[in-house]
Amino acid sequence: MSAARTESEQFLYHEGWLLDHGRLKEWLALFTDDATYWVPLEVGQTDPFTTSSIIFDDRPLLEIRARQFGHARAHARVPPPRTVHQVGNVRILDDDGRELRVGSTLVMVEYRQERQRTWGALVEHRLRRGPDGLRIAAKRVDLVNSEAELDGIVCLF
Amino acid sequence: MDTLDVQSIKGLVQSDRVHRAVYTDPVLFDLEMDRLFGRAWLVLGHDSQVPRAGDFFTTRMGREPVIVTRHTDGVIQVLANRCAHRGARVCEAARGHARQLVCPYHGWTYGTDGALCALPLADGYDPTPVGTPDFALRRAPRVEVYRGFIFASLAADGPALSAFLGPLRASFDDFVERAPDGEVEVAGGVFKHAYRGNWKLVLENHNDAVHPASVHASSIWAAREQPAAGGETYSDIAVRQMLQNGAPWEVWERTGLWGAPYGHSYMGDYHDDRRLVAALDHPVFAEYRAALERRLGREGAARVLGELRWNSIVYPGCSFMSQFRQLRIVHPVAADRTVVHAYSFRLKGAPEQMFRDTIAFANVVNGTASPVLTDDLEVYERIQGALAASRSDWLYLGRGAGGDIPDRDGMLRGRTGTSELHVRNQLTAWLEYMTAET
Numbered sequence: 001m002s003a004a005r006t007e008s009e010q011f012l013y014h015e016g017w018l019l020d021h022g023r024l025k026e027w028l029a030l031f032t033d034d035a036t037y038w039v040p041l042e043v044g045q046t047d048p049f050t051t052s053s054i055i056f057d058d059r060p061l062l063e064i065r066a067r068q069f070g071h072a073r074a075h076a077r078v079p080p081p082r083t084v085h086q087v088g089n090v091r092i093l094d095d096d097g098r099e100l101r102v103g104s105t106l107v108m109v110e111y112r113q114e115r116q117r118t119w120g121a122l123v124e125h126r127l128r129r130g131p132d133g134l135r136i137a138a139k140r141v142d143l144v145n146s147e148a149e150l151d152g153i154v155c156l157f
Numbered sequence: 158m159d160t161l162d163v164q165s166i167k168g169l170v171q172s173d174r175v176h177r178a179v180y181t182d183p184v185l186f187d188l189e190m191d192r193l194f195g196r197a198w199l200v201l202g203h204d205s206q207v208p209r210a211g212d213f214f215t216t217r218m219g220r221e222p223v224i225v226t227r228h229t230d231g232v233i234q235v236l237a238n239r240c241a242h243r244g245a246r247v248c249e250a251a252r253g254h255a256r257q258l259v260c261p262y263h264g265w266t267y268g269t270d271g272a273l274c275a276l277p278l279a280d281g282y283d284p285t286p287v288g289t290p291d292f293a294l295r296r297a298p299r300v301e302v303y304r305g306f307i308f309a310s311l312a313a314d315g316p317a318l319s320a321f322l323g324p325l326r327a328s329f330d331d332f333v334e335r336a337p338d339g340e341v342e343v344a345g346g347v348f349k350h351a352y353r354g355n356w357k358l359v360l361e362n363h364n365d366a367v368h369p370a371s372v373h374a375s376s377i378w379a380a381r382e383q384p385a386a387g388g389e390t391y392s393d394i395a396v397r398q399m400l401q402n403g404a405p406w407e408v409w410e411r412t413g414l415w416g417a418p419y420g421h422s423y424m425g426d427y428h429d430d431r432r433l434v435a436a437l438d439h440p441v442f443a444e445y446r447a448a449l450e451r452r453l454g455r456e457g458a459a460r461v462l463g464e465l466r467w468n469s470i471v472y473p474g475c476s477f478m479s480q481f482r483q484l485r486i487v488h489p490v491a492a493d494r495t496v497v498h499a500y501s502f503r504l505k506g507a508p509e510q511m512f513r514d515t516i517a518f519a520n521v522v523n524g525t526a527s528p529v530l531t532d533d534l535e536v537y538e539r540i541q542g543a544l545a546a547s548r549s550d551w552l553y554l555g556r557g558a559g560g561d562i563p564d565r566d567g568m569l570r571g572r573t574g575t576s577e578l579h580v581r582n583q584l585t586a587w588l589e590y591m592t593a594e595t
Contacts, residue, residue, distance in 0.1 A: 049391075050345060050513065052501060056520060058390060060383055060396065064380055071374065071379065074374075075372065075539075076531040076534070076535035077375065147349075149351045152350065152530065152531040152534035
């Protein structure tokens, strides 16, 4: 269990590092082809298909979201937000040998357009073991303020 | 603005331009809350949000916090969310169910019709405030429901709702008639997106057919670069909507645009994607069309499905998509701060997949982190930021000016769909509200 926790922690720190350094192609490569990236709208939301989500992306949508930063007239994304992901409280919630379910907390500082915002979230990753190590099969980010009146969000959690 | 006499307000809106103060001046904003949001019929929500007696939700009319309740007699009431005693907000929950509404401060207790029922140490008052109109939660003087949509006005007098809505009634009809069971309901969560800009900017944008190619250039491009997925997937709806924003100029030019009295407007649809448009031939819609035909007959269903509208704007508080089952309520917070609440609706009797498509559509069109919407919000903020420049006072509204064509029901139709007719029409109404003698 401890080896798995160390491996998971290192994986999550690496994921945060990629995001904080704008290495979005490498970040996308962490996800499996069937992966989902979910930021629910409602507290305790159980379903992304019959309730709206701040983000619910399958692989194609996640690729579009990441690609958009590369367009010269991506008005809200050029220059991209600068972020610091602080990942903590990493816990293995479940391990069936094939996949790990890993809970963590995220405190993130985002800076864009002369404004700094702070985000807090409970995060859950479903990490799949493969020949090249762990990949993200699902990521869920429950923002503490998901139900608040929020300005537009372009950062990646 | 130093002075707010009628003449100086009249000078702010001209035939093809508007003064920046209309978007930036806090004194004008205060006056708008009184003369515009304090008078016009505002959409507050839908009766499916309060199905049973005792159900309530809270919202705002302009800056006024209100509670919308369904009283024991079944009638919908709109009450000031402000205790008649010391002014505390009585009701904090976004929605809920209650037999009585109890103020947290001194326990003044109100019925769901706003009447004061009880309070501690009532004999400390002479005469008792219980049951008196002065000490009730103040009711909005006019409340009406049209096709399930709840409207209220803070003014006792003014045009009747049907006259106010005029030709826009047809957009609400379209919204509801599309349901096989003839009813819609709010479902699927509420987006609350905010921006640092004036409330007019979002309403001006929602009928603007020129902006997508530029504002949404990056999401159009990012979607075009995406290899086609095999078969239909969850992301279809979002990708198709992003692509549709890149429709060629001819499509936008051809799209109809109508301006109606009181500042309302709507545009025709620019979609030709059968996965998005329920009127077009697609397997998901065959079952839906059959269900609709059972209620309306073949001709009736064809008539309903042939009504193709994109955004309908009911000035000054609401923008909705009858065909795509979205309703946005615009809440002005300050001259430079606005919040938009976006609701999705379920067509009762329609296949479940259509509601799932509605949710996927809402995420890309109204989602706070949408690759599309975020660029709109960015542009609103850039406008607001630059309007601080006092050396250039005017915004230009001249596209299509002079070419608007008188149409049925007192409407004007843009010579092309890219006219700025809707903006001129909104500001004409703005001027009427702001300068009317009461």
